[in-house]
Amino acid sequence: MNKLSYRLIHLLIGWGTVGLIYQFNSLLQAKATLLHPSKIDQLIPFTPYAIWPYLSFFIIIPVSFLSAPLHRVRWMTVCFMLTSLIAGSIYLFFPTSMLSAAPIGSSIHAQLLGALMSVDTENNCLPSLHVALTLIVVLGYINQKQKLKSILMALWGSVICLSVLFLKRHLFLDLVSGACLAIVVGAGVYYGLKRMNNAATLNRHGGR
Template sequence: MKNAVTFRLWQMLLGWGSVGLIYTLTDHLQHAGQIMTPSSLDRMIEFSPHAIWLYLSFFVVVPLGYLLTPLDRVRWLSRAMRLTALGSGTVYLVWPTTMVYPVDEGTTLSSIMLAALTYVDSAQNCLPSLHMALMVLAVWGVSAARRRVRTIVFILWVAAISYSILQLRRHLFLDVISGAAIALLSGWLIDVFSRSRQRARKESLQ
């Protein structure tokens, strides 16, 4: 049991840690980003600093993803996150994007937390949203356990966080959709690569 937990934590360090490293490096290496225009859907969603609390629960979703994904799928989750980070990082360097962030002059604890987040977060690296991408992969991993109620809870949780991203104006709807898309593509590619390796091993043993 102890070895299994250690393995999960190590894979999380490799996967999530790579995301953080690439996110930070690309933020420093890229040139000034193109300002993205909000869609009509973005403009319909009212800005609210109070969404910060739901937004921060992202930092619970990802670790739970590694802890609740079936053990034989944890390595897949880590590799998919690394591939997602590489793909996103390439986009950040080739076509950096930014947006016009709302000015929040509130004095509530929510506003203070949002100001702290804004201070440490990148003002660029908008498209695709790695925030969304990692949550999609975490839910995908958790769903592999085939526990319906748990999967539904995670899907609803991630959907709520996605909405909070738009409420806080940390990303636009296009960023969120593209983040989900690159996560799905990366996860699928890792699956294809893994099956190809398994077939190659079987053939070599015959």
């Protein structure tokens, strides 16, 4: 298997798992607990232009899977699977919602936001999967040998995470919980894969 095929297969498995769990939850929507904005949320103005960085989420993921250091690809895939499973379980057993800002006018921003709201589910506020997956691919991409590209990727990911607040798709609590979920899962998967690799190395050496 060449490197490109390896990357594409992992992208399909990781992102495909997210999609399946997301759709499964949308079929089992229960009455959600309404979350109220905090003082921080009240200070953030509704900004329709934030739809562009928000939607660039669907670009940053394949970009990272196709260009991140090869040894990080497996890590990102497992993180995607576990993160979506944990978040999906929370959405199922503790669904949360919020009052979203309605799009006004006929601008392309309003039309895109309206289309987004028409297909999005209403029980998946906390934690923000948008933020969690973005943070995972940013961490997976960062490379000491490519500092400028890593900085640009980190800035891109930061703008995406902030866009969920300015677009009023999530609350600050959702952002923080999504980031915490990504960090906890990321660390757990890292040490889990490291132990598996060490055990495999010992078995190979022991079999000689």
